[in-house]
Amino acid sequence: MAEKAKRAGLEPMPLDLLNEPLVWLFAEHYRHRDICARLTRLSTEVVCDEPALREVIDFFEIDLPLHIIDEEDDLFPLLRRRCEPEDQIERVLGMLSLDHSRDQTAAAKVKDLMERALEKQTGLACLADAGTIIANFCALQKNHIALENAVVLPIARLRLSDSDLGALSKRLSARRGRFVTTGSEE
Amino acid sequence: MIDRLLDNNLSWAATRVRIDPGYFQRLSLQQSPEYLWIGCSDSRVPANEIVGLDPGELFVHRNIANLAPPRDINFLSVLQYSIDILKVRHIIVCGHYGCGGVRAALTEQRYGLIDHWLQPVADLAHEHESHLQAISDFDTRVNVACEHNVRTQVESLGKNPFVKDAWRRGQKLSIHGWIYSIRDGLLRNLEISVDRPKAVDALSKRPWFPDD
Numbered sequence: 001m002a003e004k005a006k007r008a009g010l011e012p013m014p015l016d017l018l019n020e021p022l023v024w025l026f027a028e029h030y031r032h033r034d035i036c037a038r039l040t041r042l043s044t045e046v047v048c049d050e051p052a053l054r055e056v057i058d059f060f061e062i063d064l065p066l067h068i069i070d071e072e073d074d075l076f077p078l079l080r081r082r083c084e085p086e087d088q089i090e091r092v093l094g095m096l097s098l099d100h101s102r103d104q105t106a107a108a109k110v111k112d113l114m115e116r117a118l119e120k121q122t123g124l125a126c127l128a129d130a131g132t133i134i135a136n137f138c139a140l141q142k143n144h145i146a147l148e149n150a151v152v153l154p155i156a157r158l159r160l161s162d163s164d165l166g167a168l169s170k171r172l173s174a175r176r177g178r179f180v181t182t183g184s185e186e
Numbered sequence: 187m188i189d190r191l192l193d194n195n196l197s198w199a200a201t202r203v204r205i206d207p208g209y210f211q212r213l214s215l216q217q218s219p220e221y222l223w224i225g226c227s228d229s230r231v232p233a234n235e236i237v238g239l240d241p242g243e244l245f246v247h248r249n250i251a252n253l254a255p256p257r258d259i260n261f262l263s264v265l266q267y268s269i270d271i272l273k274v275r276h277i278i279v280c281g282h283y284g285c286g287g288v289r290a291a292l293t294e295q296r297y298g299l300i301d302h303w304l305q306p307v308a309d310l311a312h313e314h315e316s317h318l319q320a321i322s323d324f325d326t327r328v329n330v331a332c333e334h335n336v337r338t339q340v341e342s343l344g345k346n347p348f349v350k351d352a353w354r355r356g357q358k359l360s361i362h363g364w365i366y367s368i369r370d371g372l373l374r375n376l377e378i379s380v381d382r383p384k385a386v387d388a389l390s391k392r393p394w395f396p397d398d
Contacts, residue, residue, distance in 0.1 A: 069367070069369050069370050072326070072329075073283055073329075073367040073369060073370065073372075073374075074374070076326075077329070077330075077333065077365075077374065080330070080395070080396060081376075081377065083396040084396060085396055085397040085398075087396065088397070089396055090317070090320055090321065090395065090396065090397065091320065093321075093326070094320060094321045094322040094323060094326065095322065097321070097322070097323035097325070097326035098322045098323040100323075101323055101325065167375075171370075171372050171374075174370070174372055175370045175372065
């Protein structure tokens with residue numbers, strides 16, 4: 001049973017959560033941790049698990065870039081406008097933006113790894129650099145998510161108004177091809 | 187290769203007429219846009235398209251880094267014509283994240299004549315140097331500077347004699363600052379709209395950074 005659950009596909013994000021953008025971002029962080037767990041498992045396998053590898057590739061091609069835009073082009077600029085001096089937000093956001101830039105580089109290496117495994121029809125354990133690449137990506141993610149969950153999201157909950165969250169929700173939805181007409185923008 | 191553009195034009199015009207036979211006849215008779223758009227020349231920011239407006243609905247001025255330079259005769263002509271003759275109700279300054287002009291102004295690299303055009307952006311970056319340098323990621327620093335550049339243009343427009351004269355006459359005119367992300371095609375309202383001199387004064391006093 002446990003093995004079956006472990007092998008189940010990555011849980012899709014419930015789109016209703018887009019109405020609560022901070023919950024959406026939190027749930028995405030949970031999913032990112034799940035991806036890291038899957039990657040760690042895949043890195044020990046010698047047999048090619050094609051569906052699992054393709055699922056991870058999809059995550060790197062679609063979900064992660066969107067998540068980075070959600071934060072870099074939406075949440076962070078909004079926090080810069082809303083935060084108070086005592087929040088000392090700039091330093092934290094600066095670190096996180098640098099992390100995003102590193103994430104993208106690390107993610108590109110993981111994606112390349114998956115593609116090589118698919119091409120050779122082999123498990124990741126058969127690729128010499130798999131362990132290092134995956135460990136590096138997962139370590140980056142772990143620290144990044146911890147900082148966002150512990151610092152950024154609580155500040156966002158405190159500083160963003162209902163109107164801010166409504167506008168954020170609309171843009172998160174639009175980025176995923178959903179047009180929300182209810183309520184007024186900013 | 188260039189012929190492709192002429193072919194595209196034939197296709198575009200034919201499609202328009204097929205949908206609405208009187209479209210070009212109506213368009214040729216008048217221009218009465220309610221909006222003046224001041225945007226960047228970047229080819230990835232098509233003004234009409236991103237706000238869903240048809241030709242004739244948006245009066246457009248574009249230059250590198252969406253500047254509103256108070257001594258540029260081209261820009262001033264557009265501004266004066268749009269306010270005094272077209273009587274636009276809204277002026278939108280729209281920057282975009284990752285703007286190459288702003289990026290260039292933030293580096294020491296020389297590009298030629300464009301360096302002179304971008305001098306106001308470089309000056310702005312210099313003015314806020316300590317805050318901007320605290321942003322460790324360069325792309326983020328550029329994006330913050332893009333937002334600040336929009337605000338500077340909105341403030342500058344609010345102090346422009348053509349705008350002030352319009353307000354003095356009681357003409358309805360609002361200036362808005364927006365930013366666009368090429369990565370998702372979405373606009374963000376920077377919440378720096380002004381519609382009277384007092385609002386411009388208030389905007390000028392607003393902090394630029396949370397810890398200002």
